Amino acid sequence: MVRTFIQDYLNALATFKIAFIHIRGLEVMAIAEIHMHKNPAILTENLTKRYGDLLAVDHISFQVNEGEIFGFLGPNGSGKTSTIRMLVGLSQPEEGRASILGYRLPAEITQAKRYVGVVLDASNLYDELSALDNLLFMARLYGVPRDEQKSRAYQLLKDFGLYERKDDRFGTFSRGMKRALTIAAALIHEPRLLFLDEPTTGLDAAAARSLRGLISRLREKGLTIFLTTHYLEEADLLCDRIAILVRGKIVKIDTPAGLKRLVQTQSLIEFSFARDVSALTGDLRRRLGGAEAAFLDESRVRIYGGDPPQIFDAVFQFSRDNGIGIEAASTIRPSLEDAFLRITGLSTVVMGTEKGGGKGKGGRQ
């Protein structure tokens, strides 16, 4: 990487105290500046993971800055977990490079682990141990000073609302409590970077809401957070920036506002047909000219861009030619969901129906 090279070069120059002769170009100064004050928390370049023939993560490059909440948004099976597993050293990439907190992977992963907290997609503490013992075990494993182990554990139990249950076995906890304690355990060594893999998936609405509150509060404490989700609202609510992931590829990285802006300048019309039009999508698309169609399900479509009168004409013509009635037509205020539809061409129904699906879980080694 050019940057690392330049940085090494600068270090060498500094050592020989001849830097002043060379550092003239503004660019070089700028790079040095970035490096000294704002190390990226995560940096990847063409990171790739294959499982046999399947390209689960396809040459992804992105940067996460310190202090931000960066979200990976994508449907199940899009490669979110596979990416996290590579970044935390649980699996090895086939191609590409990554560094976290300035430590290169995989060589320096062990050093990096001290400063990184990870919550995988399952709550994986010990059922047999009490909440407190789980936290203490993790504290010891990370080498938290003996005199701080208890006080940190107590504080986290209080922060996460689990203090009353500190002596109960983890196995007896509800899903939401398990998830909360798993996150608490990931914070016991006071990491600078936290990975959260689908933190609210499988939780009821109230538990999810309270967990989102907790996550926002962690950011306020200066923690950098990398989280994955397939909930658009969650990404919108929590993240400073979002990378949209489809079939292992990053198709867009932007702020939630930026993503919405993509669609806000355009007209957006939704039609509901009286019956299934999934066999006729090609026909409909041909009639629309420059406008784009995204199907919400087999009988609902949203159309972006184009000239509204022309779109109405085209769709009415389509409806007459195919003998399919139109049940409703409306213009819509664009949301992040629309940005997502527009960018990925994927229906959000895909995100919805796959959430309880059997794929992607289990079978992972």
Added chain:
Amino acid sequence: MWQDQLRGIYYIALKDMKTYYLKPPAISWGMVFPLAWTLAFYLRSPGDFAELVPGLLAMTILFSTTAAEAVVINFELRLGTLERLLLAPVSITSVLLGKVLGGFLFGLLMTAIVAAASILYLGLQPDIIGLALIAVPSLMVFSSMGALFSVSVKEVFEAQTLLNLPRFFMVFLCGVVYPVSALPEGLQLLARLLPLTYTVQGLQASFFAGRDSMLLQNLLVLLVFLILFLLPAIKLLHRRFE
């Protein structure tokens, strides 16, 4: 860095003691089973029971450690808690060593109880240092063997079942019950290839012959077995996280 690893090994072993070993499967296989056998032998021939003590200790060593290992690794792999350990600054090798150490400590506890009970009850006077020199590496050998079987399969019950074959062979071929010299020639040869033979021989030497060259020989062979079990176990566990 190495302090991190040592700390990891230690706390993993300790946690395993707390979470798994004092639970029913480990207890039944690791403690009740050898104790039941001991009792059975004693009731059959109380007179020459003393001669059987080294064999029974060897069996306790074998069962306590392997029973423990068969449970701890697969259990944690399946629950995802083993991955959790790897997220800490602890290497895969250290996780495995922690597991092996846990099995070792559990086995040591069980073996010490059986040894102390039989020595005191029968008034035996073994060479305690010799006994330790054989028992300690043996506990490591069989704990590693259990770990190796455990990482070779996917399910907890598979490991237990798969382990029964070598355990059964060893109990009958390695001089636990019948002296190796009383076996047909072919089986004697087979016995030479099984680690428990050297545990039994070494323990017999420490109980009845005093510390002699046999003891050292057995110790060396046991160390070779330790490496033969431990290295592939570490390798197989690494393979699960490629």
